Amino acid sequence: MVIVVAEYGYGRRHEWLSDYYLAARDAETGEFLTVGKTFKGLTDVEIIEMTKRLKELAVKEEHRRVVVIPKIVVEVLYNEIQKSPKYECGMALRFARINRVREDKTLEEADTIQRVREIYEEQFLKKGRYEAS
Numbered sequence: 001m002v003i004v005v006a007e008y009g010y011g012r013r014h015e016w017l018s019d020y021y022l023a024a025r026d027a028e029t030g031e032f033l034t035v036g037k038t039f040k041g042l043t044d045v046e047i048i049e050m051t052k053r054l055k056e057l058a059v060k061e062e063h064r065r066v067v068v069i070p071k072i073v074v075e076v077l078y079n080e081i082q083k084s085p086k087y088e089c090g091m092a093l094r095f096a097r098i099n100r101v102r103e104d105k106t107l108e109e110a111d112t113i114q115r116v117r118e119i120y121e122e123q124f125l126k127k128g129r130y131e132a133s
Contacts, residue, residue, distance in 0.1 A: 001093075002110050003072045004032050006054045008064040009039060009047075017051040017066060018042075022076055022096060024089075027112040032070050033089040035116055036078070041098030050101075073105040074098045081120040089113050091120055 001022035009018035019039040023032035042050060050072075057068040077099045084092035102110075 001035070001074055001076045002032055002070045002107060003054065003074060004034060004068060004070050006050075006066050006068060013039075013047065015051075016047045017054045018047045020050075020074075020098070022074070022093065023070065024111050024113040024116050025070075025107065027114050033113045034087050035081075035089055035091055035113070036076075036087075036093035036096040038076070038093075038096040038098060040096075041077075046101070070107060073102040073107065073110045075100050075102050080123055081116060089116070091116060 001024060003020045004023040005021035006017035007019040007021075008014060009016055019037060021034050022036045022038065023034045025032055053072060054066060054068050057071055058066050059069055060067040075098070076093065076096050078093040078097070079095040081091050082094050083090060086092060
């Protein structure tokens with residue numbers, strides 16, 4: 001996934017960009033579509049470094065929210081992908097957390113929204129259930 005927006009945290013994280021909106025690239029349009037938000041997975045030291053990096057990529061700031069140039073690829077762990085009207089793509093990662101920053105990956109190597117949809121469909125086969133549209 002790619003970080004496209006970050007928000008300042010609360011409590012002891014109030015000075016750091018510690019809440020991240022995660023997106024997948026649409027292979028057809030090149031647009032990044034948000035599929036979730038997380039504030040989990042990074043250590044305090046990693047959050048401080050991420051805050052510095054994201055501020056350098058900032059294109060718009062509105063209150064506690066910072067829109068950034070999509071550039072940072074992260075490996076994300078999650079419980080499942082579920083339908084969600086909250087995001088334009090219609091899906092959301094449930095219980096997402098950053099596993100690690102992928103310095104070795106380019107934007108083009110990050111998962112696409114088409115791949116996220118495939119994983120969404122495949123998870124029903126693994127669970128032994130079927131969902132009809």
